[in-house]
Amino acid sequence: MYDIVADCSDNVPTRYLVNDACVLSGKPLVSASALRMEGQLTVYNYHGGPCYRCLYPVPPPPQTVTNCSDGGVLGVVPGIMGCLQALEVLKIASGQGSSCGQQLLLFDAQDGRFRSIRLRPKLPSCAVCGESPSVTRLVDYEAFCGSAATDKCRKLNLLSKDQRITVQDYKSIIDRAGPHVLLDVRPLVEVEICSLPFSLNIPLSSLEEKKSKDIQLLQEKISQVKQQMAGDQQAPVYVICKLGNDSQKAVQLLEKMSGEEVDSVTVKDISGGLMAWAKTIDPAFPQY
Ligand SMILES: [Zn+2]
The missing domain is CATH 3.40.250.10 (Rhodanese-like domain)
Structure with a gap:
């Protein structure tokens, strides 16, 4: 049994899978990501806040997604984001609560700056956490996103x-x-x-x-x-x-x-x- 889930994955199908699993089991999802010189941190499905699907109801077209393997990431950046993620997990676990519930923390390593933006509230029509959800159990996330749940060897085939x-x-x-x-x-x-x-x-x-x-x-x-x-x-x-x-x-x-x-x-x-x-x-x- 788990009470808090931390998503450190690097591909879209896994993000939807972990999100839906958290909504269906009622667990907060501490989610961090990093690409190139930028990092993001938020807590989904927490104290009535939005879930990942509320913000991204439709997966992006596979060819528009840049992952770390293609885009590169400076190793320190995921390290920083991972520490912040661990901090939010500990704050929730110890009952102090997270400040990232309806908030997205953005880290810009180039400028050495953090920004915090307020996220849209929960979407009443959300497919998994909305008022009449259509996703009531885990589905095939690779089929849903049209891409493999991996960042390795993702090969596009756009040309003849x-x-x-x-x-x-x-x-x-x-x-x-x-x-x-x-x-x-x-x-x-x-x-x-x-x-x-x-x-x-x-x-x-x-x-x-x-x-x-x-x-x-x-x-x-x-x-x-x-x-x-x-x-x-x-x-x-x-x-x-x-x-x-x-x-x-x-x-x-x-x-x-x-x-x-x-x-x-x-x-x-x-x-x-x-x-x-x-x-x-x-x-x-x-x-x-
Ligand atoms: Zn939702």
Whole structure:
């Protein structure tokens, strides 16, 4: 028997599962999360406050979720959030009560700042804690969320086969010195750990925002490559990231931008990303 549940999981299906289990068994849920340089802490299903489903009735589309394995996290941040989480557990266990009931504590490690925001109250129409709940026992949470209950090897499949090449294909392009643009869409912090030579780094977020400085850089590279190529072929752009998920999103974005914001290009994703490169092509390449 448990009286208090602490959720330290890192994926959406598990969050819904643990939330529903807590609502159905009437236990408070001390929930913490961390991504990159940010942390969040709240207590769900506590003293009439909202549950996780009250705030997120519908799971996010799987391809929009960034987990720690893709997004990275600075190890100290989950450490800080874990300590705060333990503090709330002890406050509840000792009867002093938690101050995070209808409150979300946000930690910004970059600015070294905490903020607290008041959460929406309990949702009367909530599927699990509402007035007439439709979820009365645990369901299949992977099916509900459309993603696996793990942060490991979550592989998106957004592109067709001919929009992707393997790391071996890319190696042979380098070996025969074929003119191309290698676009690395990881955040700068990860690029600083390791990168392939000659890659142009434009983080996926900058592409999504169409940051003009970055689009200009990309266009310059495309022009350079076109000059090295004979005739009026389109310049090939190969997109890479850590595991090959963000790069697929970037390929989709670039295909829309091709012939609009930048010259017409052929864009392909390097399947499996830099970690596939490290595994099969260059064992000396850092794995992180
Ligand atoms: Zn609820």
